[in-house]
Amino acid sequence: MWEKVREEFILTKNYLNNAAYTPLPLRTIEAIRDFFYEYSKYGPDSDNYYSEILDKVNKVRKDLSSLLDCEDKEVIFTEGATQSINFIAHMLPLKKGDEIVVRDSLQEHPSNYLPWLHLEKVKGIKLKRVKVDKYGYPDLQDIEKAITFKTKALVITHALYNLGSIMPVKEIGKLAKEKGILFIIDGAQTLGCLPLSVKDINCDFFIFTASKWICGPLGLGGFYCNKKVGEEILPFCLGDMAVIKYSSTKYLYRDMPFKLQEGFRNWGLVIALRESLNLIKSLGINNIRERNKKLVKLLREELKGLKGIKFYGPEEEEKRVSILSFTIKGLDTENLVKYLFNKGIVVAKRRLFRKSIVRVSPHFYNSEEEIKSLIKFLKENGKGIWQ
The missing domain is CATH 3.90.1150.10 (Aspartate Aminotransferase, domain 1)
Known part of the structure; x- marks a missing residue:
């Protein structure tokens, strides 16, 4: 089986750097080409064709929700994991003095640390940094000690980009729920290579990228947002896709997931991603x-x-x-x-x-x-x- 799978990839080098980016399978490359050919052939904004595009996008959302074990309306598309983390950081209703618990900065991926450090500088929130051992694991007791009545969220990476260590997210998620705080996971290094369930983990946000283990295109990612949390928070960006109607003085949000997606329209890559997801599913x-x-x-x-x-x-x-x-x-x-x-x-x-x-x-x-x-x-x- 695996020899046949290798034929899907057109690599000419011995590529062993999939934690950075994975190459695209040939079927996904062809799907990208086919989309933009059809897109240009029928006219990008033709009503019938646009409806067909949205239908295909919704199918990809369902495929991702199956992989994440969530509802399809809880999947939001972005341009990648870094953008997802920044969106989430700015959507949370944080104010001066609020606390966010994070892993020690020297062990964390910059994209899952810098957005929170930025908020510490511009909003006056406080980062509570939990020390880790040589494998990157924090002590659950240290996490619990770091949580106070001012703590609003706990942020952690699912698997470390440098060591591959898988964090005990289920246990940490249980602690977060007991303390009544949000639980945010950077899952860039796990979706597509590790069985997981956001329900089982009990997280509120789970960030992913298309360009790593699910063998999707660059410039595409997203995040899971628990629907209850999504109904309560406000979007970071706002565009016509996020509202049902508006006047000169007010507007009405659409339901999830569109409420949080502003004007995202990278539909060609999303639709092509389905081919990569089909490969993952078939295996x-x-x-x-x-x-x-x-x-x-x-x-x-x-x-x-x-x-x-x-x-x-x-x-x-x-x-x-x-x-x-x-x-x-x-x-x-x-x-x-x-x-x-x-x-x-x-x-x-x-x-x-x-x-x-x-x-x-x-x-x-x-x-x-x-x-x-x-x-x-x-x-x-x-x-x-x-x-």
Whole structure:
């Protein structure tokens, strides 16, 4: 099955950097082309064609709601995870003195930290930073201690971009509900590679991107917003799609999800995303999870005997997504990543506190042969990196 899946991707390099962006399957590339061909052929604003577009968009929304385990009206489209987080941060009715609980900044992805830091600077809210261990895990007791009567929300990443560590979001979500605060999750590194349910997690917001593990196009993402929360908050931006009617002095919001979508119209990418989601659905998210675990296990087992190698992140498969990070003593991380790229192997350099590490992130379409190619190079040709 997996050999057949590999034929969907037109890669010419050994691409092992899916935690950054995934390549598009051929079916999605063709869907993007087909949309803009039809769009230009029939006239972008033709009534019949526009209705057809919206119908197709609603089908994609339903597909995403199935993957997230929520109602389709709780799925809002944006241009990506970073925009989603910023939208949410500015939609919350925060005032000076209100508190937001976050993970320690040196371990958090900038896109899930800077929007909240910005609000601290411009609105006078207070960030309560919870320290984490070497794998990025916060202590639940420390989180509970950080929550006060001024706390409005708890923000956390589902899986870490540098280590792959999966946070105990179910337990944290339970704590957030007990304390009566909003629970916001950055799920950029989990949707498409990890089975999940926003209902089970008990979160109020779940942010995702199309361009990582669900193999969708760049410039597209979104977020889940609990419908009760969505009815209470005000949109950050407002456009004609967000209102039913308006006069010179007042306006009436539409229902979710349109209330929170202002004038988003990147319909071509949304409609094409359905092809990527169909691929994910046909393979099964549980099968994808097991496939990815197998690939990372192969890589880790073969590399652990390599002289000077040090792994970062939890060893247990169930505690991480398909990200394996390491350094090799005596080798500069940046030079290693560049050297591998010149040899046709694409991995990434990422930051861990103040250290640079190599991050390898295979996905279901990668083959065992591609993993073995990286292993063989590091074992047999590593000396050439510094010669």
